[in-house]
Amino acid sequence: xxxxxxxxxxxxxxxxxxxxxxxxxxxxxxxxxxxxxxxxxxxxxxxxxxxxxxxxxxxxxxxxxxxxxxxxxxxxxxxxxxxxxxxxxxxxxxxxxxxxxxxxxxxxxxxxxxxxxxxxxxxxxxxxxxxxxxxxxxxxxxxxxxxxxxxxxxxxxxxxxxxxxxxxxxxxxxxxxxxxxxxxxxxxxxxxxxxxxxxxxxxxxxxxxxxxxxxxxxxxxxxxxxxxxxxxxxxxxxxxxxxxxxxxxxxxxxxxxxxxxxxxxxxxxxxxxxxxxxxxxxxxxxxxxxxxxxxxxxxxxxxxxxxxxxxxxxxxxxxxxxxxxxxxxxxxxxxxxxxxxxxxxxxxxxxxxxxxxxxxxxxxxxxxxxxxxxxxxxxxxxxxxxxxxxxxxxxxxxxxxxxxxxxxxxx
Numbered sequence: 001x002x003x004x005x006x007x008x009x010x011x012x013x014x015x016x017x018x019x020x021x022x023x024x025x026x027x028x029x030x031x032x033x034x035x036x037x038x039x040x041x042x043x044x045x046x047x048x049x050x051x052x053x054x055x056x057x058x059x060x061x062x063x064x065x066x067x068x069x070x071x072x073x074x075x076x077x078x079x080x081x082x083x084x085x086x087x088x089x090x091x092x093x094x095x096x097x098x099x100x101x102x103x104x105x106x107x108x109x110x111x112x113x114x115x116x117x118x119x120x121x122x123x124x125x126x127x128x129x130x131x132x133x134x135x136x137x138x139x140x141x142x143x144x145x146x147x148x149x150x151x152x153x154x155x156x157x158x159x160x161x162x163x164x165x166x167x168x169x170x171x172x173x174x175x176x177x178x179x180x181x182x183x184x185x186x187x188x189x190x191x192x193x194x195x196x197x198x199x200x201x202x203x204x205x206x207x208x209x210x211x212x213x214x215x216x217x218x219x220x221x222x223x224x225x226x227x228x229x230x231x232x233x234x235x236x237x238x239x240x241x242x243x244x245x246x247x248x249x250x251x252x253x254x255x256x257x258x259x260x261x262x263x264x265x266x267x268x269x270x271x272x273x274x275x276x277x278x279x280x281x282x283x284x285x286x287x288x289x290x291x292x293x294x295x296x297x298x299x300x301x302x303x304x305x306x307x308x309x310x311x312x313x314x315x316x317x318x319x320x321x322x323x324x325x326x327x328x329x330x331x332x333x334x335x336x337x338x339x340x341x342x343x344x345x346x347x348x349x350x351x352x353x354x355x356x357x358x359x360x361x362x363x364x365x366x367x368x369x370x371x372x373x374x375x376x377x378x379x380x381x382x383x384x385x386x387x388x389x390x391x392x393x394x395x396x397x398x399x400x401x402x403x404x405x406x407x408x409x410x411x
Contacts (some may be wrong), residue, residue, distance in 0.1 A: 130180040132188045140186075144228040149185035149382055151176040152224075153235045154217070154246050156194045159202035160345035162303045164296040166192060167284070167345065171237035174287035174366075175266060178373040179233065183382060188224075191217070197241035197331040202341040213245035214252065221253050221261060230259060231385050237266035241331035256406040258397055260389055262381070273375050279368060285358070286365020294362040300351040310342040
């Protein structure tokens with residue numbers, strides 16, 4: 001007879017056959033007919049491992065042993081029956097049972113598995129989405145026991161002519177969704193408001209200054225860090241002035257917390273992949289397909305010719321044009337505003353003829369985005385970010401701690 005069966009049988013013979021005996025109730029038949037009621041304290045890192053084992057093998061006798069070498073000593077808090085029968089910790093039955101459980105460490109006793117819907121220490125719903133905002137507190141907490149990665153897309157709402165005004169948010173959102181899927185991580189949507197740049201003259205553009213945007217994002221980044229998301233990846237795509245806010249955020253956050261987080265500006269990163277000319281030809285449609293917003297893309301004929309163009313001739317800014325030819329223009333180089341609400345992002349876009357074609361373009365573009373994300377080798381990047389963080393804490397901070405800004409700025 002296995003050791004557990006011998007131990008429990010000996011205990012049952014003394015305590016389990018009495019009506020209302022402490023710690024046990026007759027519930028089933030088989031090698032062990034008693035479901036032991038006991039509250040155990042488990043180390044966090046062992047909980048997920050044992051829960052996984054319990055889920056994988058539910059068709060077991062009422063009491064079963066699962067080895068878990070990382071479990072610490074079982075801690076017995078209180079006993080159900082003792083509260084009703086007045087037994088104290090000095091009672092022979094209690095002392096004997098505590099000793100028995102200690103001898104069984106480091107094993108987890110899963111009791112009544114065939115009789116209960118969930119394992120003894122609970123069951124967490126499988127992730128039904130990687131959108132952090134749609135998960136329960138229990139799901140997020142369980143995820144953080146395994147990983148600390150989160151992707152955060154940042155965009156802006158501004159005029160894009162006849163195209164959706166949140167286009168520059170949907171694009172990084174799609175990359176974040178695909179990245180989370182690729183790495184088994186989460187993403188956090190909703191950061192749709194940031195500095196729009198040159199388009200503030202349009203009624204569809206929402207303005208937020210660069211400084212206010214950075215301050216807002218920094219508050220969120222620090223909140224995520226406290227929650228347990230140490231490896232944060234901030235994304236932008238199609239938004240020229242995004243580095244003014246997100247790039248500044250990443251640097252200031254590091255100076256203040258000494259924790260490196262990552263910013264990927266897809267506009268400057270994608271050329272490094274040396275993609276084929278048509279590798280992202282339908283990426284805009286793919287982004288809206290992945291985000292579930294494909295219907296936001298208009299079809300050809302949805303707008304008349306008059307509504308699709310500027311009301312009149314667009315005045316030319318000769319000086320800005322000359323700076324552009326010299327490579328000295330853009331939101332990060334010189335301040336400017338567009339001279340017409342239709343002068344940004346929406347002049348003569350390629351539009352699908354039918355809904356079917358729009359859907360086909362969306363699927364094609366979604367495949368392109370997912371292929372790009374695979375080429376980014378994000379799993380390698382996340383491991384490298386962890387190594388960089390460890391080096392920063394164990395070498396740089398330890399060696400130059402007193403000289404570093406941030407936590408020492410109060411000197």
